[in-house]
Amino acid sequence: MKRDKSLNRDKMSDLDLMRRVQKDDMVAFNVLVNRYKNRLFNTLIRMLDSAEAVEDILQETFIRVHQHRMSFDFRYAVSTWVYTIALNLARNELRRRKRINFVDIADFSNRLEAPEEKIDNGSKIKEVVEKSVKKLPHKYRQAFILRDFDNLSYEEIAQILSVPLGTVKSRVNRARNMLRNMLKPNMEELYELSKGSVFTLGIL
Amino acid sequence: MNCRKARSLLSAFSKDELSYSEKDKLLQHLESCPGCRKEKELAEQLSKAVSSLPKQELSEDFNMKLFEKIHNAPRSVETTRAHLPRRAPSLVFYRLKQFAPAIAVTAVLVLAFTFMVSPDGPNGIGGKQIAAGDAIQPTGHQMADNGGNVQPVNSGLRGLKLEQSMLESLSVAVSLRNGRILDILSDEQKAQFGSPGNWPGVQNVKTSGPSRSRYVLPTVRPDAGLVKEAAY
Numbered sequence: 001m002k003r004d005k006s007l008n009r010d011k012m013s014d015l016d017l018m019r020r021v022q023k024d025d026m027v028a029f030n031v032l033v034n035r036y037k038n039r040l041f042n043t044l045i046r047m048l049d050s051a052e053a054v055e056d057i058l059q060e061t062f063i064r065v066h067q068h069r070m071s072f073d074f075r076y077a078v079s080t081w082v083y084t085i086a087l088n089l090a091r092n093e094l095r096r097r098k099r100i101n102f103v104d105i106a107d108f109s110n111r112l113e114a115p116e117e118k119i120d121n122g123s124k125i126k127e128v129v130e131k132s133v134k135k136l137p138h139k140y141r142q143a144f145i146l147r148d149f150d151n152l153s154y155e156e157i158a159q160i161l162s163v164p165l166g167t168v169k170s171r172v173n174r175a176r177n178m179l180r181n182m183l184k185p186n187m188e189e190l191y192e193l194s195k196g197s198v199f200t201l202g203i204l
Numbered sequence: 205m206n207c208r209k210a211r212s213l214l215s216a217f218s219k220d221e222l223s224y225s226e227k228d229k230l231l232q233h234l235e236s237c238p239g240c241r242k243e244k245e246l247a248e249q250l251s252k253a254v255s256s257l258p259k260q261e262l263s264e265d266f267n268m269k270l271f272e273k274i275h276n277a278p279r280s281v282e283t284t285r286a287h288l289p290r291r292a293p294s295l296v297f298y299r300l301k302q303f304a305p306a307i308a309v310t311a312v313l314v315l316a317f318t319f320m321v322s323p324d325g326p327n328g329i330g331g332k333q334i335a336a337g338d339a340i341q342p343t344g345h346q347m348a349d350n351g352g353n354v355q356p357v358n359s360g361l362r363g364l365k366l367e368q369s370m371l372e373s374l375s376v377a378v379s380l381r382n383g384r385i386l387d388i389l390s391d392e393q394k395a396q397f398g399s400p401g402n403w404p405g406v407q408n409v410k411t412s413g414p415s416r417s418r419y420v421l422p423t424v425r426p427d428a429g430l431v432k433e434a435a436y
Contacts, residue, residue: 026271030267030271033267033270034267037262037266037267038259038260038261038262041260041261041262042259042260045260051260055262055263055266058262058266059266059269059270059273062270062274063270063273063274063277066274067277125253126253126257126258129250129253129254129257130257133254148219148251148254148255149254149255149257163298164298167298173212173215173216176215176216176247176250176251177211177212177214177215179250179254180214180215180243180246180247180250183246183250184246
């Protein structure tokens with residue numbers, strides 16, 4: 001398709017981009033992909049733990065977005081649609097893994113080498129937080145990641161996960177409290193480290 | 205506000221998601237509770253730590269691979285459906301959905317129980333499931349029971365489809381309205397009153413297949429409206 005230079009697609013809203021995608025504007029589709037690919041990657045990597053699997057899921061997500069572009073309902077946000085597709089694919093992947101019963105080699109060796117998590121430096125703090133997030137039960141982790149990492153509104157999350165608004169709020173709050181309790185033993189140490197760590201000085 | 209409630213609100217407080225009144229109550233509690241104040245600090249640290257976790261980026265050739273796949277993808281419609289966003293369900297519907305299997309099982313049990321204790325007996329249409337020799341008394345209002353004399357009531361037969369099972373011992377009247385078995389005659393009663401085909405009002409006898417005879421009233425039409433009007 002011939003590129004129309006008079007249009008600045010980067011500044012277009014998601015819905016306007018989607019209208020153009022429906023008219024087979026691949027440049028608009030590319031802008032849409034760029035807008036969501038890294039957000040989704042960071043969301044899914046915290047659920048699936050494998051960059052390769054996440055990349056495959058994202059490829060499939062955008063292929064489906066493109067294939068089903070004509071069935072997009074403009075009453076909904078594009079973000080909701082894209083997230084719904086990606087999370088459903090991620091959920092299928094998790095189910096498949098559960099059936100096959102994968103053993104994460106990295107996790108296994110970590111367990112052998114470090115039976116107890118100790119905070120050594122600033123980067124370790126990030127690791128501990130990341131690991132604790134992954135230990136949350138799936139439904140709480142999902143809601144927590146969408147809210148606190150992706151900054152989606154509670155209403156959007158309710159639509160994406162197909163659960164009532166109150167349930168989303170309660171899951172997010174529960175996840176935050178679980179995480180706080182999980183990290184509590186390390187938090188004192190974290191607080192002390194914050195005085196000397198470059199990372200924590202930046203955040204605390 | 206007690207400590208338990210206060211601590212459950214701390215995460216939302218650190219994200220500024222509390223209502224004005226909740227915030228006010230929490231702040232009042234925090235003023236007087238050093239334990240919760242410490243917990244609040246932890247919640248705030250955690251909130252900041254989470255939001256400052258590094259963001260990763262996809263490989264640079266992601267888009268190229270994607271467009272290649274889209275270009276090579278078959279034009280036919282996929283068998284798998286993309287999940288379209290749906291309106292978030294109401295809490296009531298969500299809760300009902302969670303208990304759907306339990307509700308379904310209960311409903312089946314209740315229906316089965318109702319059917320078992322129903323005066324019409326646990327029979328299928330046409331009397332197929334009725335064991336020969338079962339002594340089932342006529343119970344429907346189509347049959348007037350006057351001191352043991354069961355008589356078919358002319359008006360009551362209107363709107364009925366009558367079937368006789370091959371068991372010979374039983375004759376069955378079936379309501380066209382809802383398929384319920386209304387009257388079952390025992391051998392003795394049948395001998396007394398004859399075949400439903402001889403009942404007054406029943407003029408048309410049709411035999412459908414080797415397994416059953418069907419007696420159809422001439423006034424009965426497969427039109428639901430007319431059947432409703434018939435006197436039951």
